Amino acid sequence: MSILIYTESENNEFKKSALEALSYGKALGEKMGENVTCLSINSNNFNSLKQHGADRIIDIQNQSLEKFIVKNYAEVIHQIVISESIKTIILSSSANSKYLGAYLSGKLESAYMSNVIELPSEINPFLVKRTCYTNKAFSTTEIKSEIKIISVSSNSFGIIENVTDPDIKKIDVEIKSSDLKIKKIDKQTGAVTIADADIVVSGGRGLKGPENWHLIEKLANLLGAATACSKPVSDLGWRPHSEHVGQTGKPVASNLYIAIGISGAIQHLAGINSSKVKVVINNDPEAPFFKAADYGIVGDAFEVVPELIQKLEARNNNN
Amino acid sequence: MNILVCISNVPDTTSKINFVENGTKFDKNGVQFVINPNDEFGLTKAVWMKESHNAAVTVLTVGDQSVEPTLRKCLAIGADKAIRIDCSSKDGFSVAKEISHFSQKENFDLIICGRESIDYNGGMVGGVIAGILDYNFITNCVDLDIKGTNALVSREIDGGIETLECNLPLVLGAQKGLVEESDLIIPNMRGIMMARQKPLETIEAQNFNAESINQGYHKPDAKKEVKLVKADEVDKLIDLLENEAKVI
Ligand SMILES: Cc1cc2nc3c(=O)[nH]c(=O)nc-3n(C[C@H](O)[C@H](O)[C@H](O)COP(=O)(O)OP(=O)(O)OC[C@H]3O[C@@H](n4cnc5c(N)ncnc54)[C@H](O)[C@@H]3O)c2cc1C
Ligand SMILES: Nc1ncnc2c1ncn2[C@@H]1O[C@H](COP(=O)(O)O)[C@@H](O)[C@H]1O
Numbered sequence: 001m002s003i004l005i006y007t008e009s010e011n012n013e014f015k016k017s018a019l020e021a022l023s024y025g026k027a028l029g030e031k032m033g034e035n036v037t038c039l040s041i042n043s044n045n046f047n048s049l050k051q052h053g054a055d056r057i058i059d060i061q062n063q064s065l066e067k068f069i070v071k072n073y074a075e076v077i078h079q080i081v082i083s084e085s086i087k088t089i090i091l092s093s094s095a096n097s098k099y100l101g102a103y104l105s106g107k108l109e110s111a112y113m114s115n116v117i118e119l120p121s122e123i124n125p126f127l128v129k130r131t132c133y134t135n136k137a138f139s140t141t142e143i144k145s146e147i148k149i150i151s152v153s154s155n156s157f158g159i160i161e162n163v164t165d166p167d168i169k170k171i172d173v174e175i176k177s178s179d180l181k182i183k184k185i186d187k188q189t190g191a192v193t194i195a196d197a198d199i200v201v202s203g204g205r206g207l208k209g210p211e212n213w214h215l216i217e218k219l220a221n222l223l224g225a226a227t228a229c230s231k232p233v234s235d236l237g238w239r240p241h242s243e244h245v246g247q248t249g250k251p252v253a254s255n256l257y258i259a260i261g262i263s264g265a266i267q268h269l270a271g272i273n274s275s276k277v278k279v280v281i282n283n284d285p286e287a288p289f290f291k292a293a294d295y296g297i298v299g300d301a302f303e304v305v306p307e308l309i310q311k312l313e314a315r316n317n318n319n
Numbered sequence: 320m321n322i323l324v325c326i327s328n329v330p331d332t333t334s335k336i337n338f339v340e341n342g343t344k345f346d347k348n349g350v351q352f353v354i355n356p357n358d359e360f361g362l363t364k365a366v367w368m369k370e371s372h373n374a375a376v377t378v379l380t381v382g383d384q385s386v387e388p389t390l391r392k393c394l395a396i397g398a399d400k401a402i403r404i405d406c407s408s409k410d411g412f413s414v415a416k417e418i419s420h421f422s423q424k425e426n427f428d429l430i431i432c433g434r435e436s437i438d439y440n441g442g443m444v445g446g447v448i449a450g451i452l453d454y455n456f457i458t459n460c461v462d463l464d465i466k467g468t469n470a471l472v473s474r475e476i477d478g479g480i481e482t483l484e485c486n487l488p489l490v491l492g493a494q495k496g497l498v499e500e501s502d503l504i505i506p507n508m509r510g511i512m513m514a515r516q517k518p519l520e521t522i523e524a525q526n527f528n529a530e531s532i533n534q535g536y537h538k539p540d541a542k543k544e545v546k547l548v549k550a551d552e553v554d555k556l557i558d559l560l561e562n563e564a565k566v567i
Contacts, residue, residue: 070456095459099446102458114441132536136538139533140533140536140537141533143530144532180455183483194477199566247332267332277560279556292542294545294564297556300550312557
């Protein structure tokens with residue numbers, strides 16, 4: 001038996017989140033005494049899978065899988081689950097993987113656990129730890145179904161090197177044509193997305209207006225970070241909705257989250273709490289964010305941030 | 320056009336989260352329950368479609384009697400009819416099974432769920448319904464335009480927006496953007512009075528098996544105190560992030 005990892009790729013490169021799912025799957029496999037099979041779709045450079053523990057790779061090349069259509073991808077996984085007697089499916093927490101996990105759960109009539117942050121504490125019964133109440137709590141949940149679908153929360157398990165020499169098996173799949181068509185994809189190229197970012201630099205109403213966002217962008221650029229904002233900032237139209245993070249916006253699970261001029265309301269914190277290290281810059285020492293942060297500076301953003309930018313530039317030049 | 324909006328009854332976003340009975344039950348004491356924010360965006364869109372598409376809007380919750388005030392609020396916002404499938408919800412899967420079973424008989428053109436609930440955060444119920452019924456499923460929806468039996472939908476993807484087209488029936492995962500916050504309907508007196516006349520039906524659950532069982536909850540450990548750096552010593556912050564936290 002084998003654990004199936006859906007390793008998502010983009011532009012012929014496996015995503016970081018996919019390598020984390022693979023690392024998780026490999027460790028789970030060791031615990032369960034099973035090997036891991038990576039499912040690769042329309043990719044032909046398997047190096048990163050070989051460096052992170054793949055025992056087998058199923059290589060599918062298919063025109064009709066060029067775009068992510070959830071039904072078609074679920075169909076492929078369904079076929080593999082049957083032909084390879086798969087009982088455990090591991091996904092990442094990318095938008096598409098979570099989309100797929102939910103749909104697969106219905107199709108395979110099997111439990112799907114999202115936001116899983118650790119290896120199961122026990123295999124029999126199968127107990128997973130996941131976040132709930134928007135990061136305000138954890139639950140321990142037993143998966144009962146024979147087939148188990150797990151999506152691993154971003155940056156929770158980490159990426160673990162593990163060099164292997166996997167078998168590569170090319171297989172053909174048959175895909176029914178779907179009435180669902182993707183008409184258009186508008187994607188910023190080059191910018192780091194909140195979902196993929198190791199570091200997120202986020203601005204709140206304390207920045208006073210969109211004309212000051214160059215500070216956030218400059219800092220983010222120096223750190224290779226994504227930019228984000230609090231909800232009022234996107235409601236006011238200072239920044240696009242896609243940057244709004246928090247309980248009702250995008251979740252952030254980065255290694256570092258830097259909040260500038262954000263008060264730290266409970267709804268904001270709920271969405272960013274699973275970030276590992278939190279830094280706050282705020283001129284009000286009573287701002288609730290200081291209770292949630294690991295590091296903080298009490299000060300005026302318009303003085304502290306330019307200073308920070310300057311020091312980071314100097315540091316980058318020295319390296 | 321026949322629309323179903325699935326409503327999750329959740330603790331208000333400001334609620335303090337606590338557990339009782341040895342961490343097995345959510346402490347409802349002093350907590351106000353509301354329509355799950357993502358569902359409210361979906362409901363508002365559906366109510367708009369009453370006029371634009373001559374739609375009939377049904378709201379549905381799988382839950383015990385305590386969810387009824389939330390369903391009444393949905394009626395006051397403009398839904399035509401509310402259904403409660405009577406059981407305490409066990410897991411996302413069994414909830415989705417109940418909803419699928421119910422929907423199969425009703426032939427909804429559109430089933431709107433939220434992208435995710437803010438309590439369970441499964442992000443699953445809509446997808447499971449679609450998987451069971453073999454309907455199209457599009458989540459993280461920020462725009463919807465229906466013409467005849469054809470839907471044009473935009474959804475948020477990592478780093479952008481994707482536009483898709485498909486036939487009905489369709490299951491949607493709604494989120495902010497489908498309508499804006501400022502579009503949300505605050506029920507007025509007339510809406511509240513009318514809601515009292517609208518049907519709120521209770522139907523018996525099929526009691527499908529759960530595929531997962533929650534064994535208990537716990538809260539994160541208390542956090543260490545924040546380390547403060549003086550505003551004129553930002554070098555120190557860089558040093559801490561580089562050498563202590565090792566994140567840059
Ligand atoms: C149902 C619901 C859902 C919500 N969901 C979300 C959500 O998902 N995400 C979210 O972010 N919010 C959410 N909110 C809103 C939330 O309650 C807060 O209102 C919001 O997070 C505050 O944003 P802010 O910190 O940018 O602004 P403010 O609260 O106005 O805070 C600005 C901060 O900037 C500081 N400041 C001012 N000037 C300076 C300066 N020169 N230098 C440094 N600091 C300065 C101030 O001290 C203050 O702390 C939600 C609210 C509700 C009711
Ligand atoms: N008990 C329930 N009754 C009706 N709909 C629900 C219920 N639980 C979840 N949903 C719907 O499914 C969506 C996703 O929920 P979840 O899978 O819990 O994140 C919610 O936004 C609701 O639209």
